[in-house]
Amino acid sequence: MNTSGKAVAVVIGGANGIGEATARLMAARGWQVVVADRDAEAAHRVADSVGGHAVAIDLGSEASIDEAASWIDGLGPVAALVVAAAVFQDVLPPIDLPMAAWDRTVQINLTGTYLANRAFGTRMAQHGRGSIVNIASIAALGSFPVHAYAATKRAVVSLTEGLAGEWGRSGVRVNAVSPGSTLVPRVAGRIASGRYAAHPGTFTALGRVVEPNEVAEAIEFLASDRASAITGVNLVVDAGWQVASTWAQYGGVRASSQQAG
Ligand SMILES: NC(=O)c1ccc[n+]([C@@H]2O[C@H](COP(=O)([O-])OP(=O)(O)OC[C@H]3O[C@@H](n4cnc5c(N)ncnc54)[C@H](O)[C@@H]3O)[C@@H](O)[C@H]2O)c1
Structure with a gap:
């Protein structure tokens, strides 16, 4: 039982990266955080360090999601x-993407997100908030050029909009956050190994990548009552990747604002 009197926040994928930054920020802002992750050991490490709870969950399994929600x-x-x-x-052409990889990506990123929304959103709707x-x-x-991953992420935005309509009158808000390249250890490793043609920060208006805590700020805002009239949005946190991407044919965004007046 949560006897802290704090509002309970469940962060699935909270053991690493953006989820970990979110769990830590939410705990610091007074939430009672539940770190739910497939990596149970790391989940416990994060939860213990923020005075939260840890629970093992596999977003690829309906039974695991329902079991964690019941706990x-x-x-x-x-x-x-x-x-x-x-x-x-x-990054693969379709002919080289094994169907098993396609299925797994859809199962975890889309079906798993849906099932987690279903499990917790239904409970929230019953509770009225x-x-x-x-x-x-x-x-x-x-x-x-990541066809399975990109398709699931666009579907997550669609799902978010649908469920925002579904549960709005029940007091439940559903939003999405879309990060650009964010410097979690996984991405830092990819940059260091020369996996990208150029540093991803090169392609943003701000000329840099996003820090995990900057994404966590947007997530915590949308989760909180400060966003009480916001539902069904997709908040982009990309250091201006989207606005800069259309400048390529003009040679890219300007290097600085030191231009002739
Ligand atoms: N980092 C980026 O540049 C970036 C950019 C855009 C979107 N995103 C999105 O942000 C989210 C977090 O990404 P990240 O970069 O922090 O990833 P990450 O790899 O650093 O962390 C992902 C976490 O999810 C957990 N996880 C993976 N599969 C799971 C499963 N089946 N069940 C339960 N937990 C599972 C992992 O154990 C890990 O703790 C993802 O939805 C990702 O698509 C990240």
Whole structure:
């Protein structure tokens, strides 16, 4: 039982990266955080360091999601759900993408996000209040050579809009956050290994990538009552990747504002 009197926030994928930054920020802002992750050891490490709870969950399994939701029922009503777990894929032409990889990406990123929304959103609707934040991606906004991943992320935005309509009158808000390239250890590793043609910060208006805590700020805002009239939006946190992307044919965004008046 949650005897802290704090609002309970469940962060799925809270053991690493953006989810971890979110769990830490939400705990610092007074939420009772439940770190739910497939990596149970890391989930416990994060939860212990913020005075929260840890629970093992596999977003690829309906039974696991329902089991975790039932365990969390013991803490009292959930005020906020953040779905930050996802799997990623290599850049591949369709002919080289194994169907098993396609299926797994859809199963975890889309079906799993739906099932987590269903489990917690239904409970929130019964309780008459709650807020869900699904993490999509800038891959939902344009054309990317990661066909399975991008398709699931665009579908997450669609799902978010549908469920915002579904549960609005029941006091439940459902929003998405779409990060651009965010410097979690996984992405830092990819940059260091020369996996990208150029540093991803090169392509943004701000000339840099996003820090995990900057995404966490947007997530915590949407989860909180400060966003009480906001539902069904996809808040993009991309250091200006989207606005800069259309400047390529003009040679890219200007290097600085030191131009002739
Ligand atoms: N980092 C970026 O540049 C970036 C950009 C756009 C969108 N995103 C999105 O942000 C979210 C977080 O990404 P990240 O970069 O922090 O990832 P990450 O790899 O750093 O962390 C992902 C977490 O999800 C957990 N996880 C993976 N599969 C799971 C499963 N089946 N069940 C439960 N937990 C599982 C992992 O154990 C890990 O703790 C994802 O939805 C991702 O698509 C990230």
